Amino acid sequence: MSQTIQLYTTAGCHLCEQVEAMMEYLIQNDDMVAHNFDMLPVEIAGDEALVERYGIRIPVLASSTKELGWPFELEELREWLIAT
Template structure:
């Protein structure tokens, strides 16, 4: 796995977040060499303020990929971040 640490900002019970996570898992199955962690925005008020109306958001720490995104957009985002 690449050293890049991606994050998926989400919250429990978010159907769109589940769709985004499924796309990330699909990208990994198709050979994307990255690791990511799930970050629940409800755990930190600053994250809730920042992402509360835009989750799911996939981030590389510098840039955010906001929903909606598809597999191709996700793969391009990952590829441009490594």
């Protein structure tokens, strides 16, 4: 069963697009990540509480128990996912 990882994002965020590409790459190409995770983009613009919490921090990835905020490299993302 795969775990859903939320990507807090907003339209036009180029860093968010980079993180989305990194997640997709790992999901498709890394045996430790593939089939274990799904990514769910969460648009923060329409929710005042999300803008307050993540507005200056996006992109942020979140599992049910922890968050990973930008900046991070591909290997850091991989390690975070495996430890999640």
